[in-house]
Every structure is written in structure tokens, then in C-alpha cells.
Amino acid sequence: MYALKFELKLNNKEQTYLRGCAGYKRFVWNFALELLKASWQFEGVSASDAKRLKEIKKVFNNYLKTLPEYSWMNDYPSTIYQSVFQDLGKALTNCREGRANIPVRKEKKKGDSFTVYRTSGTYLEKGQPPLPFSNRQVLQPGKKITLPGLGTYRLKEKIPFICSSQTFTVTRVADKWFVSFNIDAEKIPPIIHLVATATGIDLGVKTFATVVNSTGDYKDVEITAPKPMNQAKTKLGKLQYHNRNKQLGNRNLGVKASKRAKRFYAKLARQHRHIANQRSCFLHKTTFDLAFVYAHLRIEDLNVVGMIANHKLSSCISDLGFYEFRRQLTYKCEWYGSKLEIVDRWYPSSKQCALCDTKNNELTLSDREFWCINPNCAFHHERIDRDKHAAYNLSVAPDEYVRLAKSEDMPVDKKEPTPLEEPAR
Template sequence: MLKAYKFRLYPTDSQQVYFANCFGCVRFVYNKMLNDKIEHYKETKQMLKNTPAQYKEAFPFLKEVDSLALANTQQNLEKAYKNFFRDKSVGFPKFKSKHKSNASYTTNNQGGNIRIEGKKIKLPKIGFVRIRQHREFEGVIKSCTVSMSRTGKYFISILVEREVPEWVPAEHKIGIDLGLSDFAATTNDAGESVKHGNPRCLRKTEKQIKKAQRALSRKQKGSKNWEKARLVLAKKHEKIANQRKHFLHDLSNKLTDENQVLVIETLRSSNLMKNHRLAKSIADVSWFEFGRQLAYKAEWKGRTLIKADKFYPSSQICSACGHRDGKKALHIREWTCPACGATHDRDINASKNLLALAK
């Protein structure tokens, strides 16, 4: 089983310069190879087989960085390029921008050239870099990705091959209904219904974000004061993203630890965000990311994740008698079944109906 562990790096000034060179060379090679592929295809209508080694004589600065980082960039480009010709809907590869693309590069472990010793990690071409390893891991290091955030922080994601742990089966099944007023309503087969509050990470700091954005807009782009204001805004966005990830990881871990079968509704966020009144709130809850986390954690722990059909009317069916009462406006949070007279909380009722799909 492959699992990634992400840690904070604290490089020296000279090491930061090397990382910047790596980020730049990886971006340069990707763009150069993509441009040559495009020009070659225009002339011959065939795919060009080019490699980073072909450019090292013309651009000697490419020899100063990790060759494996350039090779991994080539693999990423080849995969994206072939995927486009296989399925046009995935989109054509885009050129990497210095200011918009993620600053990162990936290198592989060959002969133990990546290893952790004490409070430092050894990386190819650069040597030992200080690392904050906040948790231990077991297994063989396969590769690692060094990245820099918009706020100038450095991180390393270490991909480790480890044995699949033996997880003890959980005793419960659970239905999960996602929402906006509450992030999720859950009901398990023991009859326990719980509402998990929406943290509203963006909404709670929206005024601070707007103030920082106005301050940035008043500065001359490229000036020192503009860079200071940009950093202030970037830190606020980074904090919101970290708060959201922390909440999602906590909840997804809790649900996958306690339940053997999980049933979740399928929501198309892209379609729902066409409602401009709710778009910001929908983006803030990150339903897609939550579903992604549930999927891979369920696989790790030997759980079963069931995604209900997107047309399944979980909010329209009475969980007591099965009567289908039809669509309801979003402001209706409670309703009474006309067939059996049971009064339902909209979200809890939906979670009970999703639980009924558990096998």
C-alpha cells in the first residue's frame, strides 16, 4: 500500500535558492517540451517523443538541478498529452505559469538517496534539509515532492510503500446526508442521529478577507508594500484552507473508524454552484473533498463506501412508511408525512433513507 506523509521543511537561504531553481527548471522544461510537441504536431500531425536531456546542451542551467525532477516532469506531461488524445473532454495540457502554478518538484528514492536522519532529511543534489517530522511512519520511501506555498512555507510529501494494516471490522452502518445549514446529518443502524455543524471557515473571516483584498488593490503591483499586502492576504486564505482540511479530516476519520458501511449522497457541486446565491457557501463546505477523503480512508481501513444515485430522492421519502411526498423548497426544514403522520427533520430523515441503502 502506498501512503503519503506531509511534513514542514526549514531550508537554509542557499537551499531556498536551490529549491527556487528546481521549481523554475521544472516549469521551464514542461513548457518547452509542450511547446515543441505542439509545433511538431502542427507540422507532421504526429506526437513528438522529446526528453529533458535534449535541452541540457542548449540550456546548461538544467544540469544544476535534480535530473529525476526533470524526468518526472516529462512523465507528467506525457500522461497529460496522451490523455487528451484518448479523451478530448479531459482538456489539453496547459502551460505552467510562474505566478499561478504550484511551485513543486518530485524526485525518486534511488539507493537510499532520500532518507531521514534525526531532524533532517537527505535529498538528491542538496543534502540534508531540516524537517519537522511530527509523526513517525514505517515503510520504504519511494519518492518525495517538495513544494512551496503562496506564503513562502516549504513542505515535503513523502510517498511510502508499507504493508496493509489489519483493521478490525466496525459494528455499525451509517447514512450521511450533506447540507449547508449543518455540514452533515448522520444516522447509524443503532438509531443514533447526529448533526455535524458547518464550520463556515470562509464566512467567519470574510470581512477580514475583504479588508486585506482592498489593502492589496491600493498598492502598486510589484512594489514592496504590494508584496507585504499580498502575503497578508495569502496567509488568511491559507488559514481558512487549513481550518477546512482539519475539520474534514477529523470528521472523515471518525466516520470511517466507527462504521463498516457508509452511504453518502451524490452531489454535483459544479451544477449546484450555478445558483449564485448559494455558490460561495457550497464552495466553502467542500463536499467533493469530503467524499474523496471518505473514499480513500474507507479503502485503507477495509470499509465499504456506497454512493447513492444522484437522482435518489432521499429528502422526499418518509423514512417511517416509505411514502414519497415530492420535492420541497430549501427553506422547509421539517415536514409531516400525509400518509402516516410522522414529523421529520428534513436532514435526519434523508440520512435514515440513505442508511436503508446499506448492504
């Protein structure tokens, strides 16, 4: 199973309707979240988050939707608000288990998205599951797509083959709209890779990735981040600086944004989208090349959360997308038949000598070359590139430090469980 994403080609009427759907989703999310937080203040209530959301959903259906001032909700598919309660439940679960922070209110200017799905199907008997694929939306090849409850929309690219899906997510990035969905299909892996032996990948800030083969039979590869990304960030900073004195609006103070401020927000969103597209393009091309060429890859289990805590490196690490690189490389290695292994983060790949295994604790982050402190080692009098040395150590790491990478292992780092604001039981 993998996902497809297409850009929608909309007219003004269709854009207005989709904005309304996104506003409906945003309203339900904020309503449910406020009631949920209010329920935590009652000491006599002892129920799980799932039971609380179930009762909030009943209040929404049986009371709020019946009020005349909320009759506009009937213009939009009911699957939108149903998916909101599902998403909020998942967000609370991730928060409880330490994978995310407490859910927050959704704002209009930070992007729109909503999910619809097909509920109807063919049932042989009441209470039995539907027939296979009868509850899925069949998509024909071409530049049109039919979304459950929304109608048919034009696409800017063709759907390459006939497929089907049950759930569709519509998102807005700046002034562009996209639809994404999953299909049940498998990628066909290539039969032969160009490099069969173990290869280590060391990630860094100055050089994004250093690729070194364990046998030394293949040329070392250094992958640098694209320079246009830095230029786009500079343009973003200038845009923010030149508009620093505009009346941008403040909902808490009751100040409305000016027309120039609204144009600024639109231009700012387009610039952010441009930077995100550059990063995404670079990561997709890099991970594809690595998974397609190398049959056996090894990367380090980096503590991304801890690295971002360093204020001197946090911006660079966030821009490069270490987490996204590993996520894409993991599933693409599964697609193309490559083997990806994760080396334990406590393995001293940077400080341990590749020849005599002596550990150089004097090495710091500012040192870009490695030298061995053992006077009898050949690297004692010879300095080598630190990133290449670390990549080679990853490729020859002992088996006790290595484990197989799997898609279900994500995310890389797990935060401490977040305490929610609720009374003790």
C-alpha cells in the same frame, strides 16, 4: 501504501536553491506546452500526444540544453525535467478522458513544486529489473531527510520510523516548504467499531453532515463547519479590498509589481494557506471520527460539478470540500476496516417518504423540513428535519441503488471530454 508529508526547515541558501529547482520545472513545463500547442497547428503532422512529447524531449535534450544561455540548467537534477514530461503526459491524458481541462502555463506566484526520484539501483544482469528496494531512498528516523540529487535537509517534525521511497515531491505553500512521499505499508484496522449497523450521511450547506443510524439505536449527529473559516474568509476579502489600488504588475503589459505589491502577494498567500489548513484539519478530523466509530457508512453520489454550477451555492460548496470529504472517507474506511457504500444520485433520498415511500415532488431546496403528501401517512401532519430524513433514507436504501466505494472510483464526476486545438486527421 500511503503518503507522508513533512515541513522542511530551510535556511536562505536552501530556499534559494529550491526556488531555482521549482523555476527549472516551471520553465520546462511552459517550453514543452508551447511546442506541443504549436505542433497542433501543422495539418500534416498526425501523431499521438505521447509521440509529440517524446520528440519535444529530444529537442530539449539535444538542442536547448546545449545552448550557452541555458547552461544554468546543469545546476539542477535531471530528474526534475524528466518528471515534467511525465506529468504533462498525464495531464493530457486526463484532458482527453474528460477528467480535467487543457493544461495551462505555470506561474511563479501560484506556488512552486517539483518532483525528484532515485534512478540508481543494484542490477544482477543488464536489461533486468533492479533488486527489490535497491532503487529506493532509505529514510532513517529523525529530523533529517536525504532527497535524491538535492542533498540532506532538516525537518520540523521527526520521521517516526525507518522507511523508504523512490519519488519525492517538494512543494511551496506561501513561505513554507514541504516534502511528501509514498511508503509501502498498510494501516492496521481496529477490531471493534462502536456502531455496527448501516448509517447514512447527508451532506448539506447549512449543516455540513447529518449522520443518522438505520435502527435508531444511536443518537443522531449533526456536524457543522468551523466558524473560524468564515472569519478567515472575511479577513481575506478585506485584505483584497484594501489593496485594490496597488500597482500589482502585469507581465503582458510589461509593468513590474511594486515592492508593496510583492508584500501583498506574500500576505495573500499566507491567508489562503491559513484557510486551506482550516478546511483540511476539519475534513481530516471528521472523516477519521466517522471511519473509526461506524462500521457501515452510506453517502450519496453527489453531482458536485452540477451543484457548483448554481452560482448561489457554488462558493459554499467549494469552501466545504464535498469532493475531498468523500475522497478522504473512502481511503480511511479501507484503513480502519469500515464499509463505505455509495447510493446512486438518482435515488430520491430527500423527497421519498421513509414510511410510505410516497414521493413529494413539491419539495424545493428552500424547504428545510419534510412532509408527506399522502393523507394516510403519519408524516402528513408532522414535519421532520429534511437532512435527518434524507440521511435515514440513505441508510435504508435498496440494494439496487447501492454500490461499494473504492479508491479507484475517484474522481466523483467526470467532465465532458475537452476538444483540443488540433487539426482533423
